[in-house]
Amino acid sequence: MTTILIVEDETRLAEILEEYLRREGFHTERAASGPRALELWRAARPALMLLDLMLPGLDGLEVARRVRAESELPIIMLTARDEEVDRLVGLGIGADDYVVKPYSPREVVARVKAVLRRAGGNASPPPTLHAGPLRVDTASYEADLAGRPLDLTPGEVRLLALLAREPGVVRTRAELLAALGALDRGTDERTVDAHIKNLRRKFGARGELLDTVRGVGYRLKVS
Template identity: 75%
Template sequence: MSATILIVEDEIRLGDILEQYLRREGYHTERAMTGPRALELWRAARPALMLLDLMLPGMDGLEVARRVRAESELPIIMLTARDEEVDRLVGLGIGADDYVVKPYSPREVVARVRAVLRRSQSAAPASAALHVGALTVDPAAFEARCGETVLDLTVAELRLLASLAQAAGAVRSRPELLFALGGLERGTDERTVDAHVKNLRRKLGSCGESLETVRGVGYRLRA
């Protein structure tokens, strides 16, 4: 059965184009033009991924994403007309797995959908849990803990943290971390890594102190 993509876009023409390209690639699609309708379809259609516009009538995309993320790890790609970095970080901060800034190529959006689905649906490699100080990362169980506290991480954040934990004490460059995220497809840049790291530090609590920036190179999880 083909994956269902929920397109949440109030511009009819843009929604039509996205639907056309996604169906051409074999995906099933559902459409919503308002925030409340997006939540209804999310619960009814059980999509594999949500393409979520930031500016929506009834309820904006950030609030939709917050409500979805409170109950689900559904992959979310934010669609926004705002190019300011703050909007990108806010979108990622509430659990979005990627973002696309308008005007965009429909082919790029489809490529992002494939990449995010690949990351979220691929089985985590069977391996022992990784222990770095008080931090425990278990890729097989898709779980991370700081002490006894289970961390609420997105798919992308968990993959990033696991990559850092596997090389604890060593520096991971941004390109290496992009590869761990499956983010080498066209259109994804290293700022995505920076945004995820910022969110990880916040979510790790006291364990976030061990996540270090190595200026001009990348990041390290202090052993």
């Protein structure tokens, strides 16, 4: 399922966009600040980002710059004034489209579909990830370790998929919490520690593959 990341600090606007996108069969993630947008972008690997210009923490311009430094993720900027579009174009931010508020949610959905078609339909990573002896299938929510099936919850699969996408890269607890889909629910980051503990138990003798980086988070160690 194609994931759209909605970055909007006006809760009602974000909820309306989310409702319309889900009606069209999209999966959605929501962020209400610039820093959280970057966390969710790395954790959820969306196909497209709907990015408001005015955000707390980091504004949309800086979020777009940081994303563009690492990725060609399609971005549709949401702006409050027509003049902002000219400024964004002049700055060369590289957004794929612009929508000026107030907008029709149907128009935004149409723009999303058009940009995805131009981008090849879906910028999401392949559904099956391989990292050493570990295989994670994000489409079927199945995983196995050295050929042995693992009995995982959906949240554990999402968490493991994030670690498996880039073995050796340290993921913060906030990133892993976002992968669990719990970032916006006030869930304590210690929830991640509990999930890692369960995963290590299920890994059995290979539990050391899930490495703790003290004070930061976790990484998947594979040779």
